[in-house]
Amino acid sequence: MSARKKIVLWPFIAAIVSGVLLAMCFPGWNLSGLVWLWMLPLLPAVWRGQSKWYGFFICYLSGVTFWLINLKWLWTVSGLGALVMAAFLALYFGLWGAIAVSIGNPWRKKLSKNNDDPNEREGIREKIANKQAAAKPGANFGSAVGDSFRSLRFAFVNAAAWVGIEWLRGWLFTGFGWNGLGVAFHNTPVLAQAADLVGVTGLAFMPVLMSAVLIQTGRRLGQEAMSGKLKARLDFSVAALLLAMHFCYGVWRARDVNSWDTQRVRVLLVQENIPQNLKWDESEVVRIMDDYREGTELAIKALDDSNKNSVESANGEVELKHPDFVIWPESALPNPLLYVEGEEGYYFYGNVEHLLENEIRPLGNFTLIAGMNEFEAEHVDEMIKWKEGGGQYNSIVAVKPGQPLALSAETYRKMHLVIFGEYIPLKDDLPVLTKLFKFSSGADFAGNFSAGESIDPLTLPTAEGDVQVIPNVCFEDTVGRLTRQFVRHEPQVIVNVTNDGWFKESEAAAQHMANARFRAIELRRPMIRSANTGVSGIISAAGSLVDPATGDRQIIEDEHGNHFTRGNLYGHAYAPVDGPLTLYAVAGDWFSWLMLVSLAVAIVRRRISG
Template sequence: MLFKWLAVLVAGAAMALLVPPFDFGGLVWLVMLPLMATLWTLKGKRAGWKGFGYGWLAGSACFLITFHWLTEVTGVGWVVVALYLALYPALWGMFAATWGNPWREQENRSESGIEKRMRERTGSDLRPLRDSMRSMGFAFALAGFWCGTEWLRGWVFTGFGWNTLGVAFHRTPVLAQSADLLGICGLSFLPVFFQAVLLQVARRLFLQARGERRGLRIDFGVTAVLLALAFCYGVWRIDQIGGRDGARLKVLLVQLNIPQEAARRLWTPEEIHMGYEDETLKALKRIEEADAARIDEEMVEGGALELSTPDWIMWPESALVGRILRIEDGSWGTWGENLETMGRVMDEGEFTLVMGLNEVEGEVMGEQMVEKAGGRIWNSLVMFDPELEMQTFRKRHLVIFGEYIPLVEQVPLLQKIYEQQSGAQYGGAYSRGESLEPLKAEIDGRDVGLIPSVCFEDTVPRLMRKFVRGGPQLILNVTNDGWFKDSPGAAQHFANARFRSIELRRPMVRCANTGVSAAVDAIGTTAHPGTGEPQELRDESGNHITRGSLLVDVVIPDQPGWSLYMLIGDWGVIGLGVLGLGVGWRLGSR
């Protein structure tokens, strides 16, 4: 019993090592083996409940390690979230110990009548072939059902689908390309399938060495072919998607790394506004001086010259303190301090300014705009063109207990718990945005659609997919991971988010306050389109928790690639989960 507990805990801890800050992605091909071996040795009528318990234990170990950064805000929440998320591996554990268990007594059943007659007529023993086919059937069932539980985790109660097994490939572009088939959850299929086959083949080899079983390992050969196909598919997609022509966009990302205590920012409004002004103007000055030096050099040497002046300036979520007042007819106003900060920056050139701001429902009283009594408030991504024409996207996927509290009106105690845990006064819930229309911009002479997202919406593929349209498109994200300080939370956020570019085959630009500010191309890498250098804002030591700016260069393909995930969405992985369950029931109930 103790050995089984240790094996399960090792499996759960190893799963946590797949993602930042550890990033031992290669372990994804091995981490399930101790858990599978334990679950498949369970016997008796209570095997299912034992499997549920072992799966929950492995999941708890994984998520308590993986999401330890939640303790920066709430220790209680960290434990509750981890133990809740562990229920999904527990469901898989129950399945793997029963219907999905290839080591149950049924495997040792006697030779069937059909097999006996075939052996007598042909002299061939079909049992080794049967074993290989059965092995692949169970492997499919286990892998498909695992993918289904990962999807379920990202959907129930609005979902928290971070750090699926497939996220282990976030630094392995070739294997990551298959995410455009069934999404990030579908990317977990092959590692689970591989390990299920590997463990069954190992057992057959052991029995063969004892003379109890003949050897035939077609299942292992098929698995090797699947791995080769996944690799070849990735190479082909990178070649097909990576070199497309399109609009060029230069964006200056500005990150202040404003310190926070949960929701409460520790800088004064004046420090915040002056910080964005100073950091942006300093970066523009540096770019101007670099361009001037290059002009002088080219005048001596001759040749074409491309200046580095940015087209856009981008600030993160809830960047400025003042809110946007939005009237029903579409007119708007904002605090004078906002206009002053924006004006000082936009005086330096013809820039489009993108940032996150709080947007409040307003009304006109007399000749003055005021906040509407009881009006709604939205967490918005806002775009200002050089003439200060404004577009906004209102966040749709709100964070539970962060941006809204269920039943808070009926249970006032929940408000007190929020204030105690966050260190900030509860000011009411944000309203959910309704629009699914992309924003619009003219970039490099082309009309480009903008897929907007705020905060962790860029980790919700089913939402992002709804904004996909034909023609050139760019994913935008403004975020603030400052709640979690210098923790792995921001790196995990980015590791999950970059798969949206692969699933949707659209590049992404994201700007964070404490977080990862970066540009991602349509194959999921941060490589500069010209130099190949990573376009991620980091300090000299490589830490992304820093203050600074980064000029990124993005190619927005005129004819973006299409993907199976764009066409069918989550229905593919849902079907995979249901099919896995059905195959397991069919095999396991014989």
């Protein structure tokens, strides 16, 4: 009885262990090397089964375990939301499990309907394996080639299914591509470089393929060792060769990208680390604006002092530090920017207008980029008032130098809105959804934002000439299919403004940065991130936080490496002069689509063959 209980329990334990190991690949633990090991307990647990429902449940359990750990930062906003998200996202794991246990299962055999005993099934598999191992010596090479091809075929099916299903997760119902398997390479930049070919979703292919080959190789080695007849392992050699090619491409590509001709953009990031409970407190509006004014003034003064010291101590020419962009995070300015449809220019609230015109613009000849809500307004009794039912946008505003304030602003309106965060679908038809929001988050829902439509970059001046800014707000920097629509054959940088203060001092901000780094790699455009509570920094076109010219680490953090701090950063982003287009920029998630098509073909062939 105890032996039978052991056989029944171990697949479920293995599924939980795999979920834990996968969670440890991401910020919070940052044990990225586990990406090559986490699936090793899961695959044998799945492949021992026959039923699709069995495979679904085993992998669903692994997925729930992973997401409960990986998204535990959601508990800072809504415990119910964290549970619902984990339960929903685990469905994708379950779908993969149903495929892995059927057409992706190298141990699955056609059995009679009465053959339901797992011990009996295992005995049949053992007999088949022993018979294969006892084949004539002259047939060893042909048998080895056949076994290896079969192993690679099943490994391919499992890897293709994982990539395809992960892409679906990032697209279906507006998508949530957060912490896909490829993001585990955020700390191994050499292996991350292939994202410019296949996207971050495509990077999941190699870990799944290698795990599937390793499990099959290990099982066959054990069987052959018992029979005393060892064969060549061509499947492992092929998988190792693919991994070596992946590694060599990363080494070459990182060096190649860092050798491109670039246009330097000088950047000043200001991070005030304002607690979320104060962000929308009307009594704190003046203090918040004072914090950004003071933080910017102190940073500019520090640069001026540094310039003065450099001039006094230098014998020859000195490069002075003057920012092209000063960047504040998402919703840095609490009062909204107003516009009237059909009119040129924008209207600033009085306190915001005073701040920008009289205190920030006199500090230097730079463009201020900041997050700000943008509301549609109308003329009422010779006054400008918010228009009820008008457009409401979560925007980036760029205030350029040398023009009147009202005409100097250029905006980008966020396109990819967060469901149940920035909008609630059918909220007017189903008021219970709004009540559920308040119950789970403890706050009233302020109303739906509108989605922006423009995919035109912002063209802004720098000391070395105009540069195009690819704008995105908050979690948009995790959506590659959106960001790539802004790519042009011009010098470009990506600018993201975000506020992860909702999630307090959790690992959410670090996970957000890990996901964002892949936009720089996929498109080969440096990314500048300004975050309220971090992580604020400058990511090179190779995905590094290190300035490729100076070797300086470009991130705002305290002496302990903690990004939850007030501070500023003066650094450089290097926009490729020729604006080269990567395969991902041109073709998007072609590799993921190819994997889905391959999976569909495998399913059809399996059904035709019975």
